[in-house]
Amino acid sequence: MTLFERDAETHFATYRRLPLEFVRGEGMELLTAEGERYLDMFSGVAVNALGYAHPSILRAIREQSERYVHLSNYYLQEPQILLAERLREATGCRRVFFANTGAETVEGALKIARRWGSGRGKTQILTLSNAFHGRTMGALSMMDRPGYREGFGPFLPNCQTVAHNDIEDLRGLVNDQTAAIMLEFVQGEGGIRPVSEEFVRALEELRRRFDFLLVADEIQSGIGRTGRFSAYEHYGVTPDLILVAKPLGGGLPLGAILAGERTAEVLQPGMHGTTFGGNPVACAAGAVVLKEVLDGGLMDNAASTGSYMKTRLEQLARVFPETIRQVRGLGLMLGMELATECAEIVTAMRDRRVLINCTEGTVLRFLPPLIVERRHVEATIEALRDVLALHAPPAGT
Ligand SMILES: *Cc1c(COP(=O)(O)O)cnc(C)c1O
Numbered sequence: 001m002t003l004f005e006r007d008a009e010t011h012f013a014t015y016r017r018l019p020l021e022f023v024r025g026e027g028m029e030l031l032t033a034e035g036e037r038y039l040d041m042f043s044g045v046a047v048n049a050l051g052y053a054h055p056s057i058l059r060a061i062r063e064q065s066e067r068y069v070h071l072s073n074y075y076l077q078e079p080q081i082l083l084a085e086r087l088r089e090a091t092g093c094r095r096v097f098f099a100n101t102g103a104e105t106v107e108g109a110l111k112i113a114r115r116w117g118s119g120r121g122k123t124q125i126l127t128l129s130n131a132f133h134g135r136t137m138g139a140l141s142m143m144d145r146p147g148y149r150e151g152f153g154p155f156l157p158n159c160q161t162v163a164h165n166d167i168e169d170l171r172g173l174v175n176d177q178t179a180a181i182m183l184e185f186v187q188g189e190g191g192i193r194p195v196s197e198e199f200v201r202a203l204e205e206l207r208r209r210f211d212f213l214l215v216a217d218e219i220q221s222g223i224g225r226t227g228r229f230s231a232y233e234h235y236g237v238t239p240d241l242i243l244v245a246k247p248l249g250g251g252l253p254l255g256a257i258l259a260g261e262r263t264a265e266v267l268q269p270g271m272h273g274t275t276f277g278g279n280p281v282a283c284a285a286g287a288v289v290l291k292e293v294l295d296g297g298l299m300d301n302a303a304s305t306g307s308y309m310k311t312r313l314e315q316l317a318r319v320f321p322e323t324i325r326q327v328r329g330l331g332l333m334l335g336m337e338l339a340t341e342c343a344e345i346v347t348a349m350r351d352r353r354v355l356i357n358c359t360e361g362t363v364l365r366f367l368p369p370l371i372v373e374r375r376h377v378e379a380t381i382e383a384l385r386d387v388l389a390l391h392a393p394p395a396g397t
Pocket of ligand 1: 101103104106188217218245
């Protein structure tokens, strides 16, 4: 049996595995056993911000694992403290809670919102349509996409979704029982959709009037990817809770809830916890990620190389006006909406050894490591131009 068959035989059928096996990664590239090199413009869903085999990450993991790999949250752990201090500097948050995954930070935020609201007669949790907040029951309760929810109910009560960027719908749903609204300032799985300025202004006005918590799900958009540390910074707002995960642990599982003044004291001893949350090896790797993103220029690279790439994608959109509907996104979180299904384009790109992704059926998603350079962008654009030309002839031919 091939590895592919053995995998299918032994695992839950939850993942649609690609028939590809990599044996190692180096920087921007993944290598097969035959030594074929693939350019990774997807970063393992925005996780590998520093690419593969970054020497400082490897050193941090080695050094911390020689000290201890796990202690439990009964004991003080310096790697956690160092990373928490760095996250505070980066965001201005007051306190940090470390979890392991994105969905776990979403669950924690839900608990904080409900607990904060419980003494105030507020229980309603709002999210946006087409959002993605994870696969747990709490996260599913807040998501409206049938594909993720069907057959898993009943869900948590008092969770409602606001139509994306629909101010009237927002005004109709918010009331004095609203405890929190959670949103991705740029939706990731939902097709790289930034929330509009006007929507955020209306939201802020309602927040002043009704006093509810603003929760920024920065799990995909955070840690420098959009050219700012967090995507909400593009909108000039201050969330009460910020959720980070994917790239935080340098490839190891790590998530964090960052709480502002109003939420920092909500959870008291015994109210919440996790065995593995804030694993010291993951935190040591995380300190390297923050150092490279903030001091090593990667956040600035996300802004500059991201805007370069967006321009290049927009130029391509003018060459294929029939095929390409829109180019969207901020920094190195970019989407290209096609007029047709995009799965075939992703496969054709893979045949040209460039890894990208298709989300929402028609949106090509680009989430390259933050170490990406213009030459990688050029290689991607060149491959994409060839692939699109085979699928749809350019304008005027
Ligand atoms: C991936 C993701 C999550 C869930 O994170 P997991 O680590 O897979 O649980 C939540 N929100 C957003 C925006 C994400 O991209």
